[in-house]
Amino acid sequence: MDTKEFLPPERTRVENDLFNFHCHSGVSCYLSCCRNVDMLLFPYDIILLKQQLNIASSQFLQQFVSICEGSHPFFPGLKLKMNADEGQPCPFLGDKGCTVYVNRPSACRTYPLERGIEHLGPGRGLRVHYFLTHHPYCKGHGEQRRYSIRQWERDQKLHDCNYYNDLWGELDAFFASNPWAGEGKAGPYQQLAFMVCYNVDTFRDYVETHGILNQFQLRKDERQRIARDDGSLLQFGFRWLEFILGGHKKLFKK
Ligand code: SF4
Numbered sequence: 414m415d416t417k418e419f420l421p422p423e424r425t426r427v428e429n430d431l432f433n434f435h436c437h438s439g440v441s442c443y444l445s446c447c448r449n450v451d452m453l454l455f456p457y458d459i460i461l462l463k464q465q466l467n468i469a470s471s472q473f474l475q476q477f478v479s480i481c482e483g484s485h486p487f488f489p490g491l492k493l494k495m496n497a498d499e500g501q502p503c504p505f506l507g508d509k510g511c512t513v514y515v516n517r518p519s520a521c522r523t524y525p526l527e528r529g530i531e532h533l534g535p536g537r538g539l540r541v542h543y544f545l546t547h548h549p550y551c552k553g554h555g556e557q558r559r560y561s562i563r564q565w566e567r568d569q570k571l572h573d574c575n576y577y578n579d580l581w582g583e584l585d586a587f588f589a590s591n592p593w594a595g596e597g598k599a600g601p602y603q604q605l606a607f608m609v610c611y612n613v614d615t616f617r618d619y620v621e622t623h624g625i626l627n628q629f630q631l632r633k634d635e636r637q638r639i640a641r642d643d644g645s646l647l648q649f650g651f652r653w654l655e656f657i658l659g660g661h662k663k664l665f666k667k
């Protein structure tokens with residue numbers, strides 16, 4: 414496939430080649446890029462950040478997030494709100510660097526790469542594309558360390574993020590088919606989907622109150638994982654949304 418047609422400016426496609434990069438406190442641009450960033454947050458990013466901050470997902474949404482256009486007109490995206498101070502720093506930027514580094518969002522981990530997901534059509538899965546950004550202010554490109562994409566993924570501990578972002582990408586592609594049964598934006602089903610995707614603690618309460626897990630055939634270990642782990646609950650929620658909205662049935666009623 415010719416990817417030139419959707420290649421944004423200041424980016425080159427990366428496949429098996431190595432790239433130079435090292436971001437550290439010795440570069441002259443250190444901490445300059447964590448300001449005035451247009452950063453989309455994906456559902457798993459919200460889980461990582463609210464866990465890092467030890468707050469409920471609803472509080473995280475209220476305090477740190479604004480709603481923006483998603484990748485298509487049928488479901489909104491979320492953006493991290495920058496602080497209003499001079500230079501609009503990221504709310505998690507401290508004097509010595511990122512204060513949420515261990516649980517930083519996937520876009521921050523992935524940089525200087527960007528990861529794009531191509532949907533190959535119903536039941537045909539996804540194809541992943543990587544692009545290397547070339548922002549002139551970023552001096553990390555001039556450093557000696559060299560990485561392949563796989564090495565960068567390992568170094569930045571991207572596997573869980575990529576796993577959940579791919580699940581999200583598949584669900585979002587389903588949302589792009591406008592499965593809201595004519596209710597339009599912010600109808601009851603879309604509000605339910607917003608809660609499942611972005612507000613995991615409220616979804617956990619909903620699942621318990623409505624006995625949702627008891628309605629489906631789930632293995633015992635699966636139930637236990639969902640009970641203790643937000644990522645597993647998110648994954649169940651994605652399958653549940655497809656079930657109730659009439660997509661591929663990956664859940665079975667008892
Ligand atoms: S989350 Fe951390 S790495 Fe990402 S923009 Fe904010 S301060 Fe920078």
Ligand code: SF4
Nearest residue numbers: 436442444446551553
């Ligand atoms: S601009 Fe590049 S090298 Fe500089 S701090 Fe940001 S990521 Fe690191």
